[in-house]
Amino acid sequence: MTSQIFPPGVQQALDLIGIFVFALSGGLLAVRKNMDIFGICVLAEATALGGGVLRDLVIGATPVAAFSNLGYFSTPLVAGLVVFFLHPEVERINRAVQTLDAAGLGLFCVTGTIKAHDYGLGSVSSVALGMLTAAGGGVVRDLLAMEPPSLLRWDREIYAVPALVGATVVAVLIATDHLTPLTATAAALTAFVIRILALRYGWRAPRAWHRNGSRTSEE
Incomplete structure (x- = not known):
């Protein structure tokens, strides 16, 4: 088994930091949607744990880690309460939250890919589940909030692509x-740097072209 690439204490701390930051973004969206404290906590939980839950269900790792580890389940609740009471302050440090979110993206695309491989999946499937681990919670969050998933929107900086790159690097390293x-840390840093550069320079994925070679017009 290769899933425990870091010492257990370090792995747990990194996971909890990533979960906490993902949960903050879910809680902030709930505040913008004028949800009550229950809705804030639900979106915090969904954002932080959704990708990992979906991955574990696909690979048959049950009971899923999000519910068998009390720290994983309770951390998003703490983040939800932080947002409930301090959301103006959290909004003011949004740049720092985005940076930590990018770090969580890098970490989870790596650990998700490794765990999928450990459960017998091939390289392509492991990469897909690594990306799902990192970005799936955001999709669940947006769907619950009745928003188009941000990673599918052309007007948002690339999010799934950095996770896909990081997961691919891990799959190559395993193979x-x-x-x-x-090397796992280097893969996580690769995804992190791409996401930070995307935020800095507004990188977006290309959209469809007309058959005559011109881009589609913006709606």
Whole structure:
């Protein structure tokens, strides 16, 4: 098994930090949607844990980690309460939240890919589930909030693409027997840097072209 690439204490701390930051983004969307405290906590939980839950259900890792580890389940509730009481302050540090969110994206695309591989999936499927682990919670959040999933919107900076790149690097490392804590960290940093650059420079995925070679007009 290669899923425990970091010491258990370090892995747990990194997971909880990533979960907390993802939960903040879910809670903030709930506030913008004028939801009550229950809705804030639900969106916090969905954003933080949705990707991991979907991955574990696909690979048959039950009971899923989100519900078998009290720390994983309770951390989004704490983040939801932080947003409930301090959302103006959290909004003011949104840049820092986005940076930490990018770090969580990098971490979870790596751990998700590794866990999928450990459960017997091939490289392509493991990459897909690594990306799902990192970005799936945001999709669940947006659907619950009746918003078009942000990772499918052309007017948002790329989000799933950095996770896809990081997961692909991990799959290559596994296939070539070069996966170590150092190389796994490098894969996570790759996804992190791409996401940060996308935020900095407004990188977006290309849209469809007309058959005559011109881009589709903006609606």
